[in-house]
Amino acid sequence: MELLLDTHIILWALFKPYNLSKKAIDILSNRDNEFYYSIASMWEVAIKHRKHPKAFTRSGTEFMHYCEAMGFRKLSIDDRHICALETLQTKEGCVGHDDPFDRLLLAQAKGDGMSLLTHDNKFSFYDEPYVCLV
Secondary structure (H helix, E strand, C coil): EEEEHHHHHHHHHHHCCHHHCCCHHHHCCCCCCCCCCCCHHHHHHHHHHHCCCCCCCCCCCHHHHHHCCCEEEEECCHHHHHHCCCCCCCCCCCCCCCCCCHHHHHHHHHHHCCCCEECCCHHHHHHCCCCEEC
């Protein structure tokens, strides 16, 4: 299975594995799965590091190198992802999820037909089969 990893899943896997659920560990340990990290995650980390370097100690470049060392494949942002962003469906009665990085990650997963591995409950607002909540 192809899985796009949410930014916090990558950071937890690298630096705080005790935060990962058993389900997440099982998925991450399965060698049949293929894992991707998004340039959007690298961008998010770079912004957070720049704003709060003491609290967010890893730079975007360091994040990229860690992802590569883990064998994660890089997913660039493409026009098909922006087109998918415009089609994201929310569940009836749910308030929209406004985090632009999260929305882009979900759009990338949708645009490429993969699942977004996340622990963020805000993704339950979406009526999309591309969310793998762990």
